[in-house]
Amino acid sequence: MLKFMDNYPMKNLTTLKIGGPAKKFVKVTNPNELIEAINYAKQNNLEYLVIGGGSNLLVSDKGVDKLIIKNEILGIEHQGQNIKVKSGTVLQDLVHYSISHGLLGIQKMTGIPGTVGGAVYGNAGAYGQTISDNIISVVVLSDRRESKDLITLNKDDCNFNYRDSGFKKNKYTILEVRFSLNTNNPTTLDQEAKDVLSKRLIKYPPGIKCPGSFFKNIVAETLPKEILEKIPSEKITYGKISAGYLLESVGANGQVLDGIEIAGYHANLFINKGGGSAQTFYTLAKKYSQKVKEKFGITLEPEVQLINLPPIS
Template sequence: MKDLTTLGIGGPARFFCEAKSEKELLEALRRAREKKVPWYILGSGSNLVVSDKGFPGLIIKANIRKFSRDRSKVLAGAGNELLAFIRKINRLGLGGVERMAGIPGTIAGAIYGNAGAYGQEICENLRRVRIFDGRNFRWLSRRACRFFYRDSIFKKHKNWAIVEAEFSFKKGKPKELSRISREIIKLREKKYRPSLLCPGSFFKNIIFKNLPKSAQKKIPPDKVMYGKVSAGYLLEVVGAKGLSKGGIKIAKHHANLFYNSGGGKAQDIKKLAIILKDRVMKKFGVELEEEVQYLG
């Protein structure tokens, strides 16, 4: 699995297949049932920490690609790459996703975790999502997807497969939208150098108003931005920058950026995460929650 994740970590999967259509997806699920093995759907593996032991079942790479447009409405497949999608949407003069340029991964991966950056989230322009729920294909309205900050109903229904999504965009100017995307990509490359083996931000930021009063008092007001406290700030205070365990390192320039410097192990990432969650809990009374998804 290490070759299928941006962190470059993970032992072998027992079975692997790529599903390029709904029919192939059904066939893959049928085979998993037949062999009585667990299955897991993979996008681009950019938000995953896979166990060093690997996965004892079938990994299904959902690579269903499609793209069609009817005025402001756009239909995209689960496996379409998010960046290529954004570039196309920009060129069509449709606005609303340009600031998310540079987030790696697929359309389905972005929907699963309600990916977002620089003030935009994937849920904002979504109208509905088509899924296979284990029995039927059906559409879920945006409301039914229960999107929140880096959260959605899909995190609670791991046996659902996202197959496609319908978006609706406002009008924009193609050149302006493309310029914004280009600038944001440049900014992002300062934080994430292109060859870095990492899964993006490790922990979610914290929604300030959800914290108990005792924890709120410990956070300086200037550290609350757009209603959130960055996990990076909390981690920096407890000394995370530059820490390492085995091949896993925490960036010196960003305390919420865990990366694999070579030969990194999932067990080392998990150990570091436990140590840092504990330190943040002791210092601030705040419980950090992983943004990355663990497999195994």
């Protein structure tokens, strides 16, 4: 029996610990519950939004006039080099699973919070690995027809790009993700993950209230030559210009406004130091992205999903 809650504070569902009330909130632990929750939304003329770990969300202080469905549909299994994982599984559990079974391709995503579904939606990644690298197919629930079909999409149908996927445009709910991984020694994989984690802990100390990097880095080859010439080559890694560098160049690092601080060591990291609001967060992000636009002619695009807030760029 699903437990629908009224006016549930979204700040309890986000790593940023910010966000006003959701009109309705429910957790689902299997696909039938998910369909039941979606049907409930339809019957009550409510829009719905499926979320995972809330680690990539900036939710308005006014809240959201929707049914928020928290995906807790869990499970991992593998056969040989193929892994099937349910979308509500915590990404870190998948990382541990792949390492312990000697499967290579996900280990560098250690420490990224959230669920597998959220990672696929945003094509999350770190240290040169992205979740889509080894995906073969994704099983989704289509809400286009009355019957709510399950559809298997091949990787090419998912339109993956840098921190982007077709799921940002269609109305599919990601249910299961299938990977084909290479093999390696678990000890080697574990060591690689530990190396990554020790670097990550410096940027993201435990308990930090943030949604990860706020803006996407810029794919260098998308920029005209005259803009690219303004960027020092050492600021381009894996073909991307760091948004942190651009923000730092306009003085964003270390800025503080009403409980929101832009990290002194990384200007693309906006932290809720306590009592910060979505509005303040938004104001700071808009201010410094405009400065970047003025100085470099580059439009920064949020990586974080804005919920019930106007576009920033």
